[in-house]
Amino acid sequence: MKKENNNVIEANALTKRFGNVTAVNQITFSVNEGEIFGFLGPNGAGKTTTIRMLTGLLAPDSGDAFIDGVNVKRNPIKAKMKMGVIPEMGNVYVDLNAQQNIILAGRFYGLPMKELKKRANSLLEQFELYDRKDDPVRTFSKGMKQRVNIASAIAHNPEVLFLDEPMSGLDVQSQRLIRDIINQMNQKGTTIFLTTHNIEEANQLCARVAIINKGKIVVIDRPERLRRTFETTQSVEISFDKCIDDSLIGKGNIVNRVERLGDKWKLYTNNPDKLVKYLAKFAEDKDLTIVSMEICRASLEDAFVKFTESKSYDD
Amino acid sequence: MTIRDINGQFFRGVMVTTEKNIRIYYTKAPVLIFGLLFPLFMFLSFYLGREVNLHSFFPGLLAMSLFFTASSVGPLITPWEKQAGTYERLLSFPVSINTIILGDIAAGMIFGIIINMVVLIVGLIFFDYNINILFLFFGILLASFCFSSLGVLLASPSVRSPSHIMMFSSLIRFPLIFISGIFIALENLQGSARVLAYFSPITYLVDIFNFSFKGECHISPIIDFTALSIFSVIFISLSNRFHKRNLIKGL
Numbered sequence: 001m002k003k004e005n006n007n008v009i010e011a012n013a014l015t016k017r018f019g020n021v022t023a024v025n026q027i028t029f030s031v032n033e034g035e036i037f038g039f040l041g042p043n044g045a046g047k048t049t050t051i052r053m054l055t056g057l058l059a060p061d062s063g064d065a066f067i068d069g070v071n072v073k074r075n076p077i078k079a080k081m082k083m084g085v086i087p088e089m090g091n092v093y094v095d096l097n098a099q100q101n102i103i104l105a106g107r108f109y110g111l112p113m114k115e116l117k118k119r120a121n122s123l124l125e126q127f128e129l130y131d132r133k134d135d136p137v138r139t140f141s142k143g144m145k146q147r148v149n150i151a152s153a154i155a156h157n158p159e160v161l162f163l164d165e166p167m168s169g170l171d172v173q174s175q176r177l178i179r180d181i182i183n184q185m186n187q188k189g190t191t192i193f194l195t196t197h198n199i200e201e202a203n204q205l206c207a208r209v210a211i212i213n214k215g216k217i218v219v220i221d222r223p224e225r226l227r228r229t230f231e232t233t234q235s236v237e238i239s240f241d242k243c244i245d246d247s248l249i250g251k252g253n254i255v256n257r258v259e260r261l262g263d264k265w266k267l268y269t270n271n272p273d274k275l276v277k278y279l280a281k282f283a284e285d286k287d288l289t290i291v292s293m294e295i296c297r298a299s300l301e302d303a304f305v306k307f308t309e310s311k312s313y314d315d
Numbered sequence: 316m317t318i319r320d321i322n323g324q325f326f327r328g329v330m331v332t333t334e335k336n337i338r339i340y341y342t343k344a345p346v347l348i349f350g351l352l353f354p355l356f357m358f359l360s361f362y363l364g365r366e367v368n369l370h371s372f373f374p375g376l377l378a379m380s381l382f383f384t385a386s387s388v389g390p391l392i393t394p395w396e397k398q399a400g401t402y403e404r405l406l407s408f409p410v411s412i413n414t415i416i417l418g419d420i421a422a423g424m425i426f427g428i429i430i431n432m433v434v435l436i437v438g439l440i441f442f443d444y445n446i447n448i449l450f451l452f453f454g455i456l457l458a459s460f461c462f463s464s465l466g467v468l469l470a471s472p473s474v475r476s477p478s479h480i481m482m483f484s485s486l487i488r489f490p491l492i493f494i495s496g497i498f499i500a501l502e503n504l505q506g507s508a509r510v511l512a513y514f515s516p517i518t519y520l521v522d523i524f525n526f527s528f529k530g531e532c533h534i535s536p537i538i539d540f541t542a543l544s545i546f547s548v549i550f551i552s553l554s555n556r557f558h559k560r561n562l563i564k565g566l
C-alpha cells in the first residue's frame with residue numbers, strides 16, 4: 001500500500017479475457033500526479049475494458065491496478081473514493097433533474113447536504129446548465145446530458161478523473177466546453193485519464209498518449225512525436241483511364257511509398273497537397289484522364305500498421 | 316480507512332441507493348401494475364360472486380398482497396438500470412454489489428410495508444380482530460424483507476429488457492400464491508400439495524398472520540420465523556452470486 005513515487009495511476013500487467021478474446025493483454029503503464037494521460041485506440045482495442053479494471057468495475061484475470069497507491073482489487077471502496085468516473089454512454093438518471101443527479105452522486109461520498117447544494121449550483125453554472133436545473137434530464141440534449149454526466153462525476157472533487165470517450169458524438173461547442181472543463185480540473189491538480197479514438201482530441205489535451213491496439217499498448221509517447229509519425233501515413237489515392245507502369249508514377253521525393261489497389265494507386269506522402277498538384281501535372285504531361293482522386297489523411301489504422309511494423313520507432 | 320469508516324461507507328451507500336430507488340422506481344408502470352393492480356385483481360376475482368367468509372380469509376389475502384408488493388420493485392431496478400446505462404455509473408460510486416442489493420431490498424421492503432399498512436388499516440376497520448401486535452409487526456418486517464430479497468434475486472438474469480424480467484418474475488411468483496394456503500387453508504391441503512406448500516415462503520407468513528389475527532396456527536410461529544429467515548439468507552446469497560456473475564453482461 002506504500003507509495004514510493006508520484007504515480008497516481010499504475011497498471012501492472014493487467015489482463016482480461018472474454019471467452020477466447022483477450023480484450024486487454026498484459027498492459028503496464030503509469031500516470032503521474034497532475035498529468036493528462038490519453039488512451040488512443042480504434043473500436044474494440046480494449047480502452048473501455050482497461051478503464052473498467054482501473055476503476056474497480058471489472059476484476060482483471062491477472063495483474064494489478066493501483067490508484068494513489070491503493071490496490072483496486074483489494075481495497076475497491078477506498079480506491080473508488082479517490083476517483084470520479086465518466087462512463088462511455090450518457091449514464092445519468094433521466095428521471096431526476098440535473099441538480100438531483102449531482103447531489104445523488106455527491107451523497108455516495110458522504111458530502112454533507114448543505115455543502116453539496118452549494119457545490120451542485122456552482123457546477124451547474126460552470127456547465128451552463130443552471131437555467132435548466134429543475135428540468136428532468138430526459139428533456140436534455142445529448143451534449144447537455146454529457147455535461148450532467150461529468151458534473152456528477154466531479155461533485156466530490158476527485159483526485160483522479162477517468163473519462164471514456166467524453167467527446168464522442170458531441171458538437172464542436174460542447175466539445176470545447178468539456179475540453180475547457182478538463183483543463184480547468186487539471187490545473188487544479190486533478191490527474192486525468194481519458195480514452196479516445198480521435199488523434200486530434202488526444203493531441204489537444206494530453207501530455208502523454210498511449211496507443212492501444214488489440215489489447216496491447218503499441219507505444220507511449222508525447223502527442224507531437226506521435227503526430228510526426230502519423231504524418232508519414234497520409235496518402236493520395238488516384239486512378240487514371242489508362243493503364244500505366246508502376247515506375248512511371250512519381251517515385252519523386254514527395255512520395256514515400258507506392259501501393260497498388262486494383263486499378264488505383266495509393267501514394268503515401270507527408271505532403272498530400274503538393275502531391276495532388278504534382279499528379280495533376282503528371283496527368284496532363286502524359287495525356288491521362290484522372291478518373292478519381294482522393295486524399296486520405298492520417299488514419300489511426302494506418303498508424304497502427306506503421307507502429308506495429310516498424311520496430312525502430314523508439315529512436 | 317478503518318473498519319468503522321468502511322462500515323459507515325457501506326450503510327451510507329445502502330441508504331443513498333434506497334432513496335434513489337424510492338424516488339425513481341416506485342412510480343414506474345410495472346411496479347404499479349404488478350405490485351398494486353395484480354393483488355387487487357386477485358382479491359376481486361377471489362371475492363366477487365362467491366360466498367366467502369372474508370373475516371377468516373383476510374390474513375391470507377394480506378399475506379398475498381404483501382408478497383406481491385414487496386417483490387415487485389426488486390425485479391425492475393437492476394434490469395432498468397442496465398438498460399438505461401446507469402448501472403455502470405452506480406457501480407463506479409464507492410459501493411459494492413452488496414450495497415446495491417441491500418439498497419434494492421430495502422426499497423421493495425418499504426414499498427410493501429407502506430402499501431400493506433393501508434390494506435391492514437382497511438381490514439381492521441371492517442373486521443374485528445384481537446390482534447397480537449408483536450407477531451404481526453415482526454411478521455410483516457421479516458416477510459417483506461424476505462419477499463423483497465426474492466424480488467431482487469429475480470432481477471439477476473442477464474436480460475437487457477426490463478419487460479422480459481417482469482414476465483419471468485411473474486412466472487415464478489404467480490404459482491407460489493396457489494400453493495401457500497391462501498385460498499385453501501393449509502390444513503385442507505392434501506399430500507403433495509401440502510409438501511409443496513412448505514417450499515413457499517408465503518406459507519409461513521400466512522401462518523404468522525393466522526396466529527396474530529385469530530390465534531390459530533398450523534405450523535408454529537417459531538418455525539415460521541426461522542423458515543422466513545432461512546429463505547432470506549438463501550435469496551440474498553443467491554442474489555449476490557448471480558448479480559456478480561451477470562454484472563459484466565449488463566454494462
Ligand SMILES: Nc1ncnc2c1ncn2[C@@H]1O[C@H](COP(=O)(O)OP(=O)(O)OP(=O)(O)O)[C@@H](O)[C@H]1O
Pocket residue numbers: 018021022023041042043044045046047048049050088197563564
Ligand atoms: N462484456 C463483454 N463480453 C464479451 N466481450 C467483451 C465484453 N466487453 C468487451 N468485450 C470485447 O473486448 C474487446 C475490447 O472491448 P472494449 O469495449 O474494451 O473496446 P474499446 O476500445 O472501448 O472500443 P470502443 O472504441 O468501441 O469503445 C472487444 O473485442 C469486445 O468485443
Ligand SMILES: [Mg+2]
Pocket residue numbers: 047048049088164
Ligand atoms: Mg469503449
